Amino acid sequence: MKPLILHGHERSITQIKYNREGDLLFSSSKDNKPNVWYSLNGERLGTFNGHQGAVWCIDVDWTTTKFMSGAGDNSCKLWDCETGKVIGNIVTLSSVRTCMFSYSANMAVYTTDKAMKQACEMCIIDIPISGSRVSSILWDNLDEMIITGHESGEIYQWDVKTGKKINSTKEHDSLINDMQWNKDGTMFITASKDHTAKLFDAESLAVLKTYKTERPINSAAISPIADHVVLGGGQEAMEVTTTSARAGKFDSRFFHLVFEEEFARVKGHFGPINSVAFHPDGKSYASGGEDGYVRVHNFDSSYFEYNFDY
Amino acid sequence: MAKKKLDERSDDSSNQSSHDSDVSNGSEEPNFSDPEGYVDDISDSELLGDLLLQKPKETDGYDTVIVVDGVPQVGPDRLEKLKNKVTKGYIFLEFSNPFHAAEAVAMADNLKIDKQHTFQVNLFTDFAKYEQIPEKWDPPQPRPYEGQADLHHYLLEADAYDQFAVVTAQGQNVQIWQNTLPDPVVLEERSNWTQTCIRWSPLGTFLATFHKLGIALWAGPNFTQYKKFAHPNVQYIDFSPCEKYLVTYSPQGDPNNPEKRLIIWDIRTGQEKRSFDPDGPSAWPIFRWSHDDKYFGKIGNDILSIYETPSFGLLDKKSIKISGIRDFNWSPTDNVVAYWVAETKDVPASVTLLELPSRNEIRKKNLFMVADCKIHWQKSGDYLTVKVDRYSKARKEKNEMKYSGMYCNFEIFHMREKEVPVDSVEIKETIQAFAWEPVGTKLAIIHGESPSINVSFYEVKVGLAPVLLKQFEKRSCTNLFWSPSGQYIVLAGLGANGGSLEFIDTNEFLVMNTTDHFQMSDVEWDPTGRYVFTGVSFWKSKVDTGYWMWSFQGKILKRINLERFAQILWRPRLSTLLSDAQQKEIKKNLKKYYAQFESKDRMRQSKASKELIEKRAALMEKFREYREENIKKWIEKKSRRLALRNNIDTDELGADTDNVEEEIVEFFIKEEIIPIE
Numbered sequence: 001m002k003p004l005i006l007h008g009h010e011r012s013i014t015q016i017k018y019n020r021e022g023d024l025l026f027s028s029s030k031d032n033k034p035n036v037w038y039s040l041n042g043e044r045l046g047t048f049n050g051h052q053g054a055v056w057c058i059d060v061d062w063t064t065t066k067f068m069s070g071a072g073d074n075s076c077k078l079w080d081c082e083t084g085k086v087i088g089n090i091v092t093l094s095s096v097r098t099c100m101f102s103y104s105a106n107m108a109v110y111t112t113d114k115a116m117k118q119a120c121e122m123c124i125i126d127i128p129i130s131g132s133r134v135s136s137i138l139w140d141n142l143d144e145m146i147i148t149g150h151e152s153g154e155i156y157q158w159d160v161k162t163g164k165k166i167n168s169t170k171e172h173d174s175l176i177n178d179m180q181w182n183k184d185g186t187m188f189i190t191a192s193k194d195h196t197a198k199l200f201d202a203e204s205l206a207v208l209k210t211y212k213t214e215r216p217i218n219s220a221a222i223s224p225i226a227d228h229v230v231l232g233g234g235q236e237a238m239e240v241t242t243t244s245a246r247a248g249k250f251d252s253r254f255f256h257l258v259f260e261e262e263f264a265r266v267k268g269h270f271g272p273i274n275s276v277a278f279h280p281d282g283k284s285y286a287s288g289g290e291d292g293y294v295r296v297h298n299f300d301s302s303y304f305e306y307n308f309d310y
Numbered sequence: 311m312a313k314k315k316l317d318e319r320s321d322d323s324s325n326q327s328s329h330d331s332d333v334s335n336g337s338e339e340p341n342f343s344d345p346e347g348y349v350d351d352i353s354d355s356e357l358l359g360d361l362l363l364q365k366p367k368e369t370d371g372y373d374t375v376i377v378v379d380g381v382p383q384v385g386p387d388r389l390e391k392l393k394n395k396v397t398k399g400y401i402f403l404e405f406s407n408p409f410h411a412a413e414a415v416a417m418a419d420n421l422k423i424d425k426q427h428t429f430q431v432n433l434f435t436d437f438a439k440y441e442q443i444p445e446k447w448d449p450p451q452p453r454p455y456e457g458q459a460d461l462h463h464y465l466l467e468a469d470a471y472d473q474f475a476v477v478t479a480q481g482q483n484v485q486i487w488q489n490t491l492p493d494p495v496v497l498e499e500r501s502n503w504t505q506t507c508i509r510w511s512p513l514g515t516f517l518a519t520f521h522k523l524g525i526a527l528w529a530g531p532n533f534t535q536y537k538k539f540a541h542p543n544v545q546y547i548d549f550s551p552c553e554k555y556l557v558t559y560s561p562q563g564d565p566n567n568p569e570k571r572l573i574i575w576d577i578r579t580g581q582e583k584r585s586f587d588p589d590g591p592s593a594w595p596i597f598r599w600s601h602d603d604k605y606f607g608k609i610g611n612d613i614l615s616i617y618e619t620p621s622f623g624l625l626d627k628k629s630i631k632i633s634g635i636r637d638f639n640w641s642p643t644d645n646v647v648a649y650w651v652a653e654t655k656d657v658p659a660s661v662t663l664l665e666l667p668s669r670n671e672i673r674k675k676n677l678f679m680v681a682d683c684k685i686h687w688q689k690s691g692d693y694l695t696v697k698v699d700r701y702s703k704a705r706k707e708k709n710e711m712k713y714s715g716m717y718c719n720f721e722i723f724h725m726r727e728k729e730v731p732v733d734s735v736e737i738k739e740t741i742q743a744f745a746w747e748p749v750g751t752k753l754a755i756i757h758g759e760s761p762s763i764n765v766s767f768y769e770v771k772v773g774l775a776p777v778l779l780k781q782f783e784k785r786s787c788t789n790l791f792w793s794p795s796g797q798y799i800v801l802a803g804l805g806a807n808g809g810s811l812e813f814i815d816t817n818e819f820l821v822m823n824t825t826d827h828f829q830m831s832d833v834e835w836d837p838t839g840r841y842v843f844t845g846v847s848f849w850k851s852k853v854d855t856g857y858w859m860w861s862f863q864g865k866i867l868k869r870i871n872l873e874r875f876a877q878i879l880w881r882p883r884l885s886t887l888l889s890d891a892q893q894k895e896i897k898k899n900l901k902k903y904y905a906q907f908e909s910k911d912r913m914r915q916s917k918a919s920k921e922l923i924e925k926r927a928a929l930m931e932k933f934r935e936y937r938e939e940n941i942k943k944w945i946e947k948k949s950r951r952l953a954l955r956n957n958i959d960t961d962e963l964g965a966d967t968d969n970v971e972e973e974i975v976e977f978f979i980k981e982e983i984i985p986i987e
Contacts (some may be wrong), residue, residue, distance in 0.1 A: 021963065038975070040977075062955060062960055082842060088719060106954075142947060186941070186943070186944055208933075258926075281963060309923055310929075
């Protein structure tokens with residue numbers, strides 16, 4: 001399995017996302033310029049120029065016409081996907097950490113960091129959030145609910161119409177770095193600094209499965225076609241210099257969704273993986289690392305032939 | 311300043327108290343006299359028993375006096391000297407302090423001064439003790455017999471599974487596992503079982519745990535405490551090869567008995583046999599045991615001291631004088647020691663084989679230009695290797711010898727042949743490590759400097775010079791680990807940047823597997839040579855501690871990542887009781903047994919995989935039910951989703967057939983320029 005290595009960023013990758021059809025792959029990094037690539041061959045289609053600080057989060061709407069990014073320059077920008085022009089700019093009072101379009105893309109949500117004497121806030125629906133800062137976010141598939149993952153390891157469910165908290169749970173001991181939906185939006189997977197990833201039921205917030213590793217997990221994704229999950233992470237970036245690359249465990253790790261057993265690893269990054277994403281057709285996946293590279297992997301036939309006995 | 315203030319304050323308070331007493335003096339004094347008719351019915355001992363204990367006794371002050379009996383009785387014929395009196399035949403002597411008195415007793419008691427007279431010396435204070443001996447003597451009651459557990463219980467395991475012990479640091483939790491198939495099981499687990507590490511005895515009978523106050527041995531089916539050996543601050547222990555004796559060494563010593571830094575104990579009775587106070591730092595073990603527990607020895611300045619058991623006295627009452635002796639070691643199978651002597655101005659260095667207790671010199675080999683020697687016996691005692699570090703130039707610098715142009719010789723002694731012939735192998739590079747095949751004729755050597763480190767295998771044959779069988783070049787290993795049954799060897803790189811592993815079959819020099827266990831600190835073969843553990847110990851590294859289990863062929867069997875894992879040790883096994891003929895018989899019929907074992911293994915394996923499959927099937931079934939429920943809900947909500955996305959179905963990638971736009975994108979893949987002629 002020879003990956004495509006996308007080399008366009010000058011600094012660490014912060015997030016990668018496929019559009020709904022999977023023909024395009026969006027990536028953001030600390031170098032201020034989100035990129036968009038052809039997922040098929042890794043050719044760069046363009047960049048979104050305008051941010052003045054590290055871009056922390058990105059999202060693309062279901063029609064691939066609008067692109068959103070939140071950055072450390074205290075702004076959340078809305079872009080025209082085709083032209084790469086800014087069509088909306090929201091100035092915030094602190095860094096934008098997470099953002100996501102709603103299912104219909106008529107609404108969007110972003111959250112800001114608790115910094116510079118500002119409380120952590122979730123917008124479009126202006127509700128100040130007490131407690132720890134939001135570190136990851138998801139919209140449900142009916143534009144009715146938002147799920148936030150927090151620095152403390154807590155997960156909250158919010159009603160969009162009333163702005164009220166509906167439900168909450170604390171299953172992780174540490175920061176939740178990433179949350180991603182399964183294909184139909186009834187379950188989501190979390191990736192936490194506490195070395196585990198967990199599968200949750202979106203409605204009840206009940207833990208269904210737990211995937212354990214020896215390193216902090218920065219991102220996790222669920223395959224749209226198989227009962228597989230992929231986890232990306234590794235030794236924290238600030239500790240990497242003190243250990244060798246072999247001890248860092250910067251591998252993408254594949255677990256069986258139901259049995260919680262690890263069955264494969266993909267090596268390649270020489271720093272921790274910050275973001276992973278499956279192609280919507282499930283036949284390839286991409287990982288973006290602290291090393292500044294995005295690697296697009298097309299699965300070999302042996303991957304599709306591999307089956308667990310049960 | 312602060313101190314001064316404090317002083318002032320204390321002055322103030324004392325003034326205060328004196329002032330107080332003034333006040334009480336000023337008031338009327340209370341009446342302390344007993345009322346009339348008062349009968350004192352409280353005895354003194356009841357009232358102030360603690361003070362009475364300190365009441366002076368008649369013998370106080372006499373503890374410096376000793377009594378010497380058995381002094382010649384001298385008649386009046388020696389009148390002049392003794393002023394006309396028959397002496398009584400005893401003397402009282404007073405010393406300056408009780409310590410000297412005790413010393414005099416120890417020195418002069420039972421001293422024979424001539425044929426008829428022997429001194430009986432006692433402390434004067436002892437007489438009171440002897441007077442109080444009861445007239446009637448009661449024979450001591452025999453203690454009820456305590457049957458001991460079967461110490462070799464673990465060897466009776468039907469499938470001959472081996473055991474291993476795992477220690478976790480910070481809490482010193484110790485687990486004893488049995489290496490059952492397909493998964494090992496825990497037999498015993500106790501937290502705080504030891505305070506540092508553990509040791510197995512050489513035959514595997516006892517588990518030794520280290521404690522602040524000494525060593526405890528555990529044995530039997532449930533690991534009950536067998537014996538305790540009190541030796542405060544003990545740090546090193548050593549078992550004699552037949553497990554009869556235990557040597558404990560406490561470098562700091564017992565605060566109450568500072569001279570007892572090294573103690574030899576009888577394991578069966580738990581009694582102390584002899585203690586030593588070794589001087590100066592020396593390599594552990596200080597005492598080295600002969601293979602049959604009959605002798606043990608240590609080297610001193612120009613002497614080799616051999617002691618014998620069970621008397622624990624010096625063999626023939628004197629040490630062997632060998633000037634310049636530097637190191638020695640016992641043969642693992644015979645009562646033969648090999649020692650080497652450093653070179654002096656006129657005498658070359660030499661290696662000598664000495665038979666004991668006869669003190670016969672079996673063989674002596676002189677060596678020239680020697681900087682250092684290492685004595686290494688093969689496990690079965692067939693060969694002895696002496697690694698000789700030699701120099702081409704030496705000069706003296708501030709009383710320290712500086713050597714240059716180093717190279718290395720291996721002197722190989724054929725112990726089982728007449729006259730003990732010696733072969734030499736010369737290696738021009740630095741030696742990193744070397745080891746004999748425990749059963750067999752091969753010697754493995756790691757030599758060279760990083761990054762070009764090579765591993766060479768030599769074979770030794772009767773009447774032939776050693777042959778280089780094979781050399782593996784550019785390896786990243788630091789240590790050699792032979793299988794206890796020979797033939798297979800693991801080359802390992804240990805330490806912070808190590809972790810390389812190579813499993814080699816030395817019959818055909820086939821590298822069976824090359825792999826790694828990053829930052830590995832330990833490699834442990836099981837006693838049968840079928841399994842290998844590699845471990846990353848918490849004592850060496852703080853991350854990714856744990857132990858991995860490999861087959862002898864280098865196939866990974868288990869990866870156990872255990873937080874704060876510190877130590878893993880296989881329990882040793884007694885050597886087989888079967889005779890050579892019986893072993894041969896088994897080897898001949900191996901096919902028969904093979905089939906039996908194979909079917910047994912298969913049954914276990916299939917049982918285990920059946921359990922796993924059942925477990926997975928149950929999980930899958932549960933998950934499937936959950937998913938069905940969710941998918942039903944999801945389908946119910948489809949209309950609402952469609953409403954949100956302009957009635958375009960996006961549930962599946964290809965669901966929305968009406969709105970698909972086909973776009974052909976051309977990618978530039980390769981440019982070829984073909985010149986046309």
